[in-house]
Amino acid sequence: MRAPRIRIRRRERYGFVPGTPPGTVIISPVAHKPVMHVMAYNEKEFTESPITDIEEIRRYLSHWAVTWVNVDGLGDAQTIQRLGDMFGLHRLALEDVVEIQHRPKVDTYGDHLFFVTRMIEEGFPVRTEQFSIFVGKRFVLTFQERPGGCLDPVRKRIRESLGRIRNSGADYLAYSLIDAVVDAYYPFLDSFAERVEAIEEEVLSQPTPVTVSAIHKAKRDLMIVRRVISPTRETINSVLRDGGQPITEATRIYLRDCYDHTVHVLEMVELYREILAGLLDVYLSSVSNRMNEIMKVLTIIATIFIPLSFIAGVYGMNFDTGASPFNMPELRWKFGYLAFLLLVAGVAAFELSYFWRKGWLGERKHKTEDEANDNDQK
């Protein structure tokens, strides 16, 4: 069996080279080429289009109330640095953008906020993708590792002017994006719940060694999610508390809602962890129980027949009954064989009654599984 690779190690492989000067943008050789896309809108109109020349962005910035530039792929240092120059971003933040295993965090740089978190992808084992947001007064600049992801609902709300997004500033857009990222953890939790349920059913009905490794893998996935969502929560909380420049009071009420969602996700993660830990205990006790049952069968059979075999062995001995009257006279008794059979039956009955008293036979009357379940429903 091929154990799945631990995916935490990727950071060490690219995106970060120990010892380089801080603020150096180092591109991983396997990173996607960046593809840029701009959406710009005001209360009345919106426009969107792919972008190839960075200079085009200036036009959007001067025309529209809010300009959102999204970059899919981190594979070109020059593009990222030119974007950084255009928006006046700090070099350290740019380094953080390409360092794709960065811990979720928020940093304030003068008039813009820099926010890093991670999008979750569906499926197991868990895969997350770094998502960086720069929020200025009139722009939002986002970076993803790969195309795709969970931002389409936000795009749709801009296009169809759903909710208050078109009437609000860049900070509300940034909130909407973060909220979309956090909300994408719910489908993950949903399918994870099914996974936990399946494991639980397996543990309670027919546990196998594979169950343990399933529990182990599920726990590791939870650890990875917690490592993402826990600092995300702290990050949102620190924005709520300290109130960075571009975030308005009105948006902060919405962000509080998003904070509640991160707390909820984290609680669910902890809940599943505890359930899984409990299931491992149940599994171990069920293994012990089956061992007990196996041993009981062996003990009952062996304990009954080993003495009987000995008795039979005795009367299979070839002592010369002719040589002396003391040599196994039983063999010549008229009812010798019958006496033997009675002896054997007596010994067996005695042993069975011993086991019966011990409660090893018939597994004693106790609540059956079904009764226990009925109990559970009431």
Next chain:
Amino acid sequence: MRAPRIRIRRRERYGFVPGTPPGTVIISPVAHKPVMHVMAYNEKEFTESPITDIEEIRRYLSHWAVTWVNVDGLGDAQTIQRLGDMFGLHRLALEDVVEIQHRPKVDTYGDHLFFVTRMIEEGFPVRTEQFSIFVGKRFVLTFQERPGGCLDPVRKRIRESLGRIRNSGADYLAYSLIDAVVDAYYPFLDSFAERVEAIEEEVLSQPTPVTVSAIHKAKRDLMIVRRVISPTRETINSVLRDGGQPITEATRIYLRDCYDHTVHVLEMVELYREILAGLLDVYLSSVSNRMNEIMKVLTIIATIFIPLSFIAGVYGMNFDTGASPFNMPELRWKFGYLAFLLLVAGVAAFELSYFWRKGWLGERKHKTEDEANDNDQK
């Protein structure tokens, strides 16, 4: 065996759709149709009646000192939004009302407080129901998922003017409702205590594999209760600390009492958790002990009779005693058989004495269960 579904997942199924604009009221297809009921009172009089037209409420609001509108069922977005418009509620709060797996919390919106907690229903497995309260200066608006619940004692106190409820404002009514919700956890704790006692008795007297799964289920129920009561406690504490607008100083003294109750419930939950964790240990050790006992019986019987069988087997061999004087001359000895019996008795006696010295026989004199219990009483 059909494992009970984990009920935490429902949130994902309805009441919340990732990616929708914040403040959208999304109705679950399985939610109950809302049924409204109003109670209004002042120091001298009270009135109550079901309501079908929301506009009727205005009349109550202008006439009475305190108006309490209770909505059972969250199945109609329009009703909820019209109520929101009438009372001037924030759209995010309305979204929270219908998002029925919301974490207990309190939010202040200008002149009204929004409080979410969960009512517990009797029976196992644990089921909780979201309960939302809006408290304004002269009104209380509450939402439940289903009709029924634990609010009748409050209604009775209004009707019969028990205690100070009729002499106090809407904030005192809100406190009374929250207090009623929290107090409803006591009967749950009471029956849970019986459940823990039953498990404990089973573990200490006749543990079976079903016991483990009972412990597991009880622990999971506790986790769910803790997930509700712990944020409820924080919530009440934050109201106590920050003192939202509509809560008067006089009511806060009462709320402190309610806070003490949540702390108490939480402590009981933790206590039961520790007791259950301890019982699992006791269970595992009892399984090991029974295994030990089984193995001891097997070992004693097998160890005694296997060598004896070998000896009997030897004298059952067919070496031709006529072919040579070295071939099993014992078979022809006068006291051969008796010598054999003596040998067998000697080996058995030796082995028994070995087991005796090991303390495997007679289970050594030790404190019996009963003595241990007597000990316990003194």
Next chain:
Amino acid sequence: MRAPRIRIRRRERYGFVPGTPPGTVIISPVAHKPVMHVMAYNEKEFTESPITDIEEIRRYLSHWAVTWVNVDGLGDAQTIQRLGDMFGLHRLALEDVVEIQHRPKVDTYGDHLFFVTRMIEEGFPVRTEQFSIFVGKRFVLTFQERPGGCLDPVRKRIRESLGRIRNSGADYLAYSLIDAVVDAYYPFLDSFAERVEAIEEEVLSQPTPVTVSAIHKAKRDLMIVRRVISPTRETINSVLRDGGQPITEATRIYLRDCYDHTVHVLEMVELYREILAGLLDVYLSSVSNRMNEIMKVLTIIATIFIPLSFIAGVYGMNFDTGASPFNMPELRWKFGYLAFLLLVAGVAAFELSYFWRKGWLGERKHKTEDEANDNDQK
């Protein structure tokens, strides 16, 4: 075996009815009838007497520097409410007095402090009794569930004017009472230490299944004590920190000492918990070890004799040696039997040497228990 009842449930049975208006004094049907006793003193004199008519108390209050009214038993709502009226106590505090499973806490009501804690009774399983204190400027009013308890040393100090109690105010008396309650946990810890020692000795020398249930019960007793003493500590700390009205600066220095005692008791409780948890591990490993030993004996005996029995069985077969020269010619060899015996001895010797190399025989030279102990003393 009759499992001892979990005593935490009593709260649910009486003293508290969910849904009643706050401040309702509900009397448990099994509560003792209240018996009142007054002690009053100033620097020079003191007086004490039982009281039947509450009005008598007024006389003491106006005459003496400090008046201490002690009420044993909470079985009469009217008495308690009349006392509340006389001393101007808050209805919620009165409710707390009769709610006999209340969590230790302190509440400030205008000019008097209300303090709830629990007295411990000697013996196992642990039993505690609620003790409520109201401290005003010139009076102390105390409630116990039952007569008796640990307050006699304080009474003696008043009578014999020991220490500074007669020269100090009501706050010092209250401190002395709380201190007496806390100090009564020391004899409990003392006998608990003996209990832990006994369990430890049992686990290390001759563990039995009863030991586990003794550990379980001891742990549960500790949980109950911790649930009492931990909030008591917080309570005293909050008085130290916030300094409620009637507590003078001079008394606070003494209260700091009392706080140190609660911290100490709590630390001892935690220490015993850890020791007990460790003992369970030691117990489990000793069970495994004994199992190992049993299995070793079985394996050695069975492994040696089963092959030998097979060989003996072979030569007990009845193949017709006359039908063919290939049919068991060994049976007719001159030294056939001797060869058999040599074979048997050889196989046994081989197996014994295998076990010897495995270290299963003679349990290898290792430090004996006694040497280990000697080691311990040095």
Next chain:
Amino acid sequence: MRAPRIRIRRRERYGFVPGTPPGTVIISPVAHKPVMHVMAYNEKEFTESPITDIEEIRRYLSHWAVTWVNVDGLGDAQTIQRLGDMFGLHRLALEDVVEIQHRPKVDTYGDHLFFVTRMIEEGFPVRTEQFSIFVGKRFVLTFQERPGGCLDPVRKRIRESLGRIRNSGADYLAYSLIDAVVDAYYPFLDSFAERVEAIEEEVLSQPTPVTVSAIHKAKRDLMIVRRVISPTRETINSVLRDGGQPITEATRIYLRDCYDHTVHVLEMVELYREILAGLLDVYLSSVSNRMNEIMKVLTIIATIFIPLSFIAGVYGMNFDTGASPFNMPELRWKFGYLAFLLLVAGVAAFELSYFWRKGWLGERKHKTEDEANDNDQK
């Protein structure tokens, strides 16, 4: 086996009588008689001598810059109280001095500080001794339970004027004493490290049941040390933070160093605790593994020979081959015996190949312990 006494209980036996008025100095009947010794010094000179009459101390106090009175033994209430009167000490502090199981703490009384901690003695099981320090402007008064201990290096530094001790005030002397007490935990940690190493070596090479009890005792010793050093750390920290009167700013820099040492000791204690906890797990898994190995041997031998014995038993049956041609004709076959031997060899080979496929034979090629170690070094 005689289990070592838990030494925490001594407090209950003497030095503290529940219910006595606070500030009562109660002498334990087994306490040493106090022996006083004075050292006094200024920048240029020093003097030291034993003291019998407390009044002599006044002379030192008026002559010298710093006077250090050390009292070995707490066996005389009068001496301690007269010392208290002379130095103007609070009665509660005196009570704490003789209450020899006091928790480390610091108290400020007007112009002097009262500091309690515990000296560690070498050897196992751990023994600690209470050490109390009063620091005034020009004096230091210390109490030990017994003569001896770890203060000689400080005396030497005074005598030989090493470091800045002679140029500094009483607060620096107090710091030096506390530092000497804390530093004495390092030799303890040193020998404890050897103890842990020995246990580790034992667990990894040849674990015995005694190992578990050694782990248990080592863990209990660590608990006791932690119970001393953890409040000592808090105490020094609170002096650093709050800066009691007699501690000058210059001395505080040194105290910070002493604080670092307590943190370091505490970290080592926690590290050893975790290592010991890990070793218990390793031990338990090694017990399981040995059990596995034992069972494998038994199973292989029994599984091979039990069927063979059955076959041999069949041909040892005495069915009358003359009575019918169906009665065991094999016995008369020419190659009957050879066929039997082939059958036996075939069954054995089949079973061996089954075990081989299961990996039960030859324990499969895997990294040997030595290779694993080599691995470790690289």
Next chain:
Amino acid sequence: MRAPRIRIRRRERYGFVPGTPPGTVIISPVAHKPVMHVMAYNEKEFTESPITDIEEIRRYLSHWAVTWVNVDGLGDAQTIQRLGDMFGLHRLALEDVVEIQHRPKVDTYGDHLFFVTRMIEEGFPVRTEQFSIFVGKRFVLTFQERPGGCLDPVRKRIRESLGRIRNSGADYLAYSLIDAVVDAYYPFLDSFAERVEAIEEEVLSQPTPVTVSAIHKAKRDLMIVRRVISPTRETINSVLRDGGQPITEATRIYLRDCYDHTVHVLEMVELYREILAGLLDVYLSSVSNRMNEIMKVLTIIATIFIPLSFIAGVYGMNFDTGASPFNMPELRWKFGYLAFLLLVAGVAAFELSYFWRKGWLGERKHKTEDEANDNDQK
């Protein structure tokens, strides 16, 4: 097997002698002789050279904007003290420099900061080396235990004027050095991840007793790393918070990045700890499972053949069939042997069907490992 020494003990062996006056520089006999090296630079130029005479340093200090003196080896008290005099360092800090097991910390002494942390060396078991930094306005003074280490990237950046290092002050150099030390933990984490993966693969595919000891050693290495990195994080945080003198605001932004790295390293350490703890559980359950499997084989074989052997034994008895018609008439039946064979087959079939119903045969159809893995990918 030779257990590797616990390396924490070295502190006790040298570098620190309990009881010496604080500020004494004590040289370990095994410490390396100090080798000094100076690098000095300003915006335009840089110079570097080894140094033998400490007085040379003054020239650099007066000429260059930033002077970095690095000392490899702590084996000469005089050198270190003369350096201390030249730079005006506190004696306690010098003591800390040579006390080579010091806990990471930062101390402010007037106009310079003293920072202690530990470099990690590659390979297992983990080895760390103390690294001390003094930062003044225009100088940085560093001490290592041994030559080598992770500072070369910084030297290269100075030489080649990479990044902003040459344009910045001594505080930025200090930051760069600390950053280089922290970044050197990443290669360690990288190879540790491979180690964890290898253990995981071993546990999931073919666990052996060596696996447990590998887990144990990996956990101990993590403990050591955590003991270093956790206080390093606190230390950097306290610099960020309190802002010691020589650290400018501009540098603090970079230090924040370094702080993020320490948090990240710590999180990875905790993650690996949890994974390893989980693997131990998986290992233990796999041991139990294998035991179960072994016991099942033994039980099936023994339970089938022991009764059969008994039956065969019965018909091997030598009761004299001639003596009485009751003596084993079966032996003379025509189809006696066939009847016996049928009986044997029946008993075996009954037992097999019993085992089949129990699910002990054929290990029941369940998800295979491969299917489980496939599952994992989707």
